[in-house]
Amino acid sequence: MFSGYHHHPIVAIYYYPNPEKWDHAQVARDLAEIVGAQIQAIWLFFDPFYDHAAPDRLRELLDDAQRLGLEVVPVLGQFLQLAEHPEVKIVNADGTTSDDPRFWNMGCFRHPKVVELATARAVGFLRDFGSHPALYRLEGKPVMSFVHETYYRNSVPEFGGKAMQPSCYCEHCQAAFRDYLARHGLNPAAVPPRDASDPVLWQHWQNCHAEAIPAFLTFTRRRGSRSTPATTGGAWEP
Ligand SMILES: [Zn+2]
Numbered sequence: 001m002f003s004g005y006h007h008h009p010i011v012a013i014y015y016y017p018n019p020e021k022w023d024h025a026q027v028a029r030d031l032a033e034i035v036g037a038q039i040q041a042i043w044l045f046f047d048p049f050y051d052h053a054a055p056d057r058l059r060e061l062l063d064d065a066q067r068l069g070l071e072v073v074p075v076l077g078q079f080l081q082l083a084e085h086p087e088v089k090i091v092n093a094d095g096t097t098s099d100d101p102r103f104w105n106m107g108c109f110r111h112p113k114v115v116e117l118a119t120a121r122a123v124g125f126l127r128d129f130g131s132h133p134a135l136y137r138l139e140g141k142p143v144m145s146f147v148h149e150t151y152y153r154n155s156v157p158e159f160g161g162k163a164m165q166p167s168c169y170c171e172h173c174q175a176a177f178r179d180y181l182a183r184h185g186l187n188p189a190a191v192p193p194r195d196a197s198d199p200v201l202w203q204h205w206q207n208c209h210a211e212a213i214p215a216f217l218t219f220t221r222r223r224g225s226r227s228t229p230a231t232t233g234g235a236w237e238p
Helices: 024-036 047-051 055-068 112-129 171-183 199-210 212-227
Strands: 012-015 041-045 071-076
Touching: 012 024, 012 071, 024 055, 047 055, 047 112, 055 071, 055 112, 071 112, 112 212, 171 199, 199 212
Parallel strands: 012 041, 041 071
Antiparallel strands: none
């Protein structure tokens, strides 16, 4: 566990540049404005630079940030689009799927394609830029953020959609539930409940669901750790 970091709080903002529409001069102006506002760091959504195969632009941005004394926390954001990977959609209790791509709906975090793409993106950044001096570090290790909407986005109630549903019934989540039941000495043949009429089984189903994102992040961290250059001071996270 890190300690003492609260003695040096940072003031940071999210920054989501579009390398396809914004030229280097625009980014440089933005960074200068950010520094002028006495902001110390940016949380940088770096996915667009990979989506548009613009690693040189990303390096320019990091170099500019370093010159300005601005620290950078890379944010792993929208590493896939549902339109391109509809197979990853969350399966709701009523059999419908999470079709709305807004608000970081990246599908089921247990789907192998989601894990593969997220890991490749995190590993790619750390491989390419993990030793860049502009990166914000704790105990010598670069910090990477994952978007805060790291839960199952199966609707957009903010824009009039239905209330979000608490779980996913895809084949991968059903398999995970069988494993969960076996691990807990329960009947692995129990079918995932669709409602809370059996409150004990429902609680187990919810507990199992709650393991999905931590497991996804743990896996991604381990892969990223192996790809972090040794010059950064060691593993990203064990
Ligand atoms: Zn699922």
